Amino acid sequence: MRAITLLGTVSLLAIFGGCRGARRGATSVTPVATVAAPELARVPGADSVRADSMAGRAKAAGKDSAVQPDSNTRPDSTARPDSAALGKARRDSVAAARKRPATKAASSATTRNCVLDFADSPPETRLFYTRLPDSTANTFIGGGFVGRCQGENNRISADSLEQFESAGIVNLYGNVVYEEPNKLRITAAHGTYLTREGRLLADGGVVATQPASGSTFSGPNIEYYRVMPGRPVSKLVAPNRPTAQLIEKDSTGKPGQPTIVTADRFEDLGDTLVLGWGDVIITREQIIGRSDSLAFNKTTQLARLVRAARIRSVDTSRAFTLNGDTIDLFTTDKKLVRVLALHSATATAKDLVINAERIDLRLKEQKIDEAYAFGKGRARAKTPQQDVEADSMRIVLTDQRPREVRAIGGAEAKGVADTLKIKSADRDMLRGDSLFAYFDTAQLATDTSKQARIKEIRAFGNASSLFQIASKQGPTARPSLNYVRGQRIFVQFDTGSVRDVRVDSSASGLYLEPAADSLSDSTVQKTPAKKPPLAPVAPLPQPPAPIVAPLSAAVFTISRRPT
Template sequence: MALRAAARKDSNTRDSLVKDSVAKANAKPARKPKPATRDCVLDFADSPPETRLLYSRMNDSISNTFIGGGFVGRCQGENNRLRADSAEQFQQAGIVNLYGNVTYEEPGKMQVAAAHATYFTREGRLYADGNVVATQLSTGSTFMGPSIEYYRSTPERPIARMVAPSRSTARLIEKDSLGRPGPPVTVIANRFEDTGDSLLMAWGDVVIERQQINGRSDSSAFDKITQRARLVRGARITNTDSAQRFVLNADTIDLFSTERKLDRVFASHKATATNDQLVLTSEWIDLRLKEQQLDEAFAFGPGRSRATTPQQDVDADSLRIRLAARRVREVRAVGDARAVGTPDTTKIRTPDKDVLSGDSVFAFFDSTATADTAKGPRIREIRALGNASSLFHIANSRGRASPPGINYVRGVRIFVNFDTGAVRDVRVDSAASGVYLEPVLDSLSDTTARRDGAARSRPRSGSPPPPSTGGAPARRPPSVPPPFERPAREPVGAGTVSTLSAYRRRP
């Protein structure tokens, strides 16, 4: 019996716990109390002497007030000031309408000038329209547009907020650590939202004009505390400096500044950077600036990265480009790297390319001022490190019109030096092997020469044919060249040389 009573007690306890949990789950959450609001007691003691007043009492607690001839006032207990040519207050609705030369001001925070405005006293919200100019007094930044909505800070809303719902122009002033204002940044967008004078958001056909830098995107964000800006969707950055122009395109572009000076630009998702000497494409591109000038560029991420210069195309898993005096100095490619170049067109005529590949490829350019500025810096040296191979064309001693020779080598490391854009020497370090192929006489030209020789030796019309001696044919005179024989095809790299039928091994 005792066991039965204990089991019944445990069952009742479990049932009560289940009922309590179900009741708590079905219980409606307690509603938060609405923030306390109070009506605005309008104080217009600072209005000019010619001010006219019409006071209309609706009942014991509601009244309307109409003011003309100039109005200066504020809500008692609020640190703000309203100015206008005329005003009207509807106490029950909590609205103050302002007309003509309207100015709303919070000392040290915000000043709004417009043709018309409505102040919602219970919300602490100002809606201004008609040639609106809003100035953030702490920084001097301004917003200009057809309409602007401002939410002042209150105990329920500690951070002020400003919204420009129509296409407007923002002129941002950034100050350095000493409080000195820098060059302004102009931003144009279909909609703005500024939070606490620290975070600015812009949407719709955003246009950014900064010192030597212009930008465009679908939307953007500016963090004034961390000095970071982000451009999203169809982002584009253009450097307007005539000495070093470049254009950066990507889906997203981040800009980083230190002491209000731009020092880094990071582009992600199908990024492309272009200037007069270089075209860089990659999933991610990281540009580093020094004294507002491009100093280094990094390309990496999923897929291949490619750098194209007037003389060399380099692609690899990742790239690093260094510049000196605004000119390309080094291109470092890491991860299944390959450099493809055009042979010297003044000495060689061929549709094929020179190819150098390896685990890593380093290209060094002549960045001195004496280099040809029209074609960019000339290639000075290329190094292939790890599983290296190279195929280069060598100028024919018979001139540019004759086919060039082909030098194909493999090794652990390969060093190629250039002289005025042409290959000067190729050095292979460790496990060297390869082949040199030189061109032979064109078979078509040789056949034509034999046909012309046969025509000259043919007897004239009316002459008796030469007597037949019978037996074996006469041997060819030594002066007649032997028939051309095509050598066997040499394996020099798939997809690099279209045909090698006109080449033979050098003995």
């Protein structure tokens, strides 16, 4: 009889224990195709475990009468001796939870599941739906899918789809398109959308287009992070050597010429800031730039090339090159108007090379109009006829050839003498606190093949000059030296050679002529030259014998030469 009573008790405990607790309602989904009914059945795994444990305790109570059955099975039963400890533990856990920082609410707000809304899918769409014990589901859609996640401002389409709701993963296959109206459109062969992270992983011929500007990113794969709580701006990441085509619109909304950028990796933040890393190559109209990394602000139209930066113009009529550790490019109305090179910069144009810590180029119609050289150390400008060095410089150009050079701070100019009149390795020199050099650009208008010739140099403040004066004996003769100093010196040139030197205020100087050749000095004893040996002379023929007359017939007259 006792065995029967215990068996009945165990059965009741199993029945009531297995039915305890309310079931969570299933998420309502509009099916497009027939769903298998057995797959929707819920398996109450947690309730079964509770029933088994209660049945075991009841069986133990039958064996030992000292053990009371669980009070949950009898409403009028008294609490067990350890119920007070259990209640205290629960109160302690509640108190500890209240002291914990409230991070769950924020986390739940950013990690909600994606509820698919595929009302716009075509009629041939097929659906297979599986309900899991944790009230989530796995969904498989074929025959074309067009829809979105409820509560998100996006639109997703693909040939087929599979969703794993518990993991927050949506896999897209074939002709994948992800859109956010007026913000972004991504096309790819395959995609994975992580709903809890708001993150799309697209691969296979990916093209991301920003409709507002028309800019595109294309590459083998792209990651996109949409705007969500905790992420105020979107982010697009393109690794594996993608190509970006950046288009800017003017104030009238007309798009300008695209700028093509290639790099190992790109990041676009909020369709405002573009970052690139690894062998960056930029092509903008007739200008090509290279660097290790790039930052471009679409709002301010400022681009920065960092590390081993270099830009050059491929237009032969406007050729120039600029090198530096960092180069900033400034754009106004979609046209490049200023280029700033930082840290050991070098600029090269027609008949001009500039070296300085910083070089600032101002452009008009893609041509250098002005150049500023300054910064730590000395600035140097080199032309075919003059080398100028100073603390800072301002250079004005015409058709990218120097027209005027202004050197400030310990300025010094060194020039090459006219090689047609003087054969000398020495250089002419002019110093001053500041130097102004002017070049003849009028003759360049008719003959662009000629080099810009120096016309005048003016030195101000503690000025001094040393020039070579051609000798009248010809270019091979040693030149004379003209050294002058004063507060201001004005030097006029004619076809590249010094024509006139004028000194203003506190003038003094020297004019030195070359000394005579020491080899021609008369005080030096000369060694007589050896005469060549005389040739042998043939003996003269013997005169004929005299005729002797008799003494009686000879008459002599002897006279002495007066002494």
